[in-house]
Amino acid sequence: xxxxxxxxxxxxxxxxxxxxxxxxxxxxxxxxxxxxxxxxxxxxxxxxxxxxxxxxxxxxxxxxxxxxxxxxxxxxxxxxxxxxxxxxxxxxxxxxxxxxxxxxxxxxxxxxxxxxxxxxxxxxxxxxxxxxxxxxxxxxxxxxxxxxxxxxxxxxxxxxxxxxxxxxxxxxxxxxx
Numbered sequence: 733x734x735x736x737x738x739x740x741x742x743x744x745x746x747x748x749x750x751x752x753x754x755x756x757x758x759x760x761x762x763x764x765x766x767x768x769x770x771x772x773x774x775x776x777x778x779x780x781x782x783x784x785x786x787x788x789x790x791x792x793x794x795x796x797x798x799x800x801x802x803x804x805x806x807x808x809x810x811x812x813x814x815x816x817x818x819x820x821x822x823x824x825x826x827x828x829x830x831x832x833x834x835x836x837x838x839x840x841x842x843x844x845x846x847x848x849x850x851x852x853x854x855x856x857x858x859x860x861x862x863x864x865x866x867x868x869x870x871x872x873x874x875x876x877x878x879x880x881x882x883x884x885x886x887x888x889x890x891x892x893x894x895x896x897x898x899x900x901x902x903x904x905x906x907x908x909x
Contacts (some may be wrong), residue, residue, distance in 0.1 A: 736797070746898075747863055758789055758884075759780070759873050759874045759875055759876060759880075759884070759888045760872070760873055760874070761871070761872045761873075761874055761884040761888075761906050762869065762870070762871050762877050763869060763870045763888050763891045763892050763895065764867060764868070764869035764870075764892075764895075765867070765868055765869070765892055765895035765896050765899060766865055766866065766867040766868075766899075767865075767866055767871040767896075767899040767900065767903060768860055768862060768863050768865050768866075769863050769864050769865075769866050769899070769902060769903045769906055770862060770903070770906070770907065771849070771863055771906040771907075771909070772836075772858040772859075772863075772864060773836040773837070773858075773859060773864045774836050775906055775909065776857060776864055776866060776902065776906055777835065777836045777839075777857055778808075779902055779905060779906070780839055780902075781808050781809060781812075781833055781835075781839055782808040782812075783803060783807055783808065783812050783813070783814050783828075783830070784803065784807060784808060786814075787801070788901075788905055789898060789901035789902045789904075790898060790901070791895075791897040791901065792816075792818075792822075792823050792894065794897075795818075795822050795823050796818040796819070796820040796822075796823045796899075797842065798818075798819070799816050799817070799818040799820070799823055800816065800817045800818070801814055801815070801816050802814060802815050802816075804829075805829055808830075808833075809833040810831060810832055810833045810835045811828045811829070811830065812829070812833075813827060813828060813829035813830065814827065814828060814887065815827035815828075820872070821859050822843060824846070825846055826843060826844050826845045826846050827844045828841050828842070828843040828844070828853075829841065829842050833888060836857055837856070837857055838854065838855065838856055838857070839854065839855040840852065840854045841853040841854065843870075849872060849873065849874070849875070850872070850873075851870045851871065851872075852870065852871045852872070853868070853869065853870045853871075854867075854868075854870075855867065855868055855869075856869075866902065867900060868895045868898065868899055869895075870891060870895075872884075872887070876908040885895040
């Protein structure tokens with residue numbers, strides 16, 4: 733019985749410690765990845781700006797090829813959007829809209845992950861020696877809930893790996909042209 737109370741006490745201390753640690757964590761999470769893609773911004777930009785092209789390089793489409801995608805009336809540029817629904821837990825459901833589109837330079841998005849909240853995403857296209865430096869990033873507010881703030885510590889690894897894969901897919905797609 734004494735061992736039970738020792739384990740229970742240790743568990744309470746651990747949970748309390750994690751709660752106190754979460755109080756000092758920022759609720760804002762930023763994930764960003766970049767890749768130098770051989771090609772001009774003019775060649776790469778349409779693969780991101782035209783939403784139907786995401787199916788050609790999206791890392792999440794690979795996770796669930798059966799994912800149901802519904803496109804809005806506008807297919808590219810500011811105001812274009814789509815929603816998705818997947819049976820895969822790693823893909824889930826949500827919607828995304830392009831909020832800013834500056835040709836061959838910058839795209840901003842707003843993604844609603846339903847119960848997980850809204851994230852602001854962006855793509856930057858910067859001419860560079862040997863191609864275009866494409867940066868894919870996301871900023872999300874995890875709120876003040878301690879568990880969500882602790883999950884925010886893992887976002888860079890979880891989402892960052894997907895961003896890396898998507899940029900690699902984008903690079904392979906551009907190389908085929």
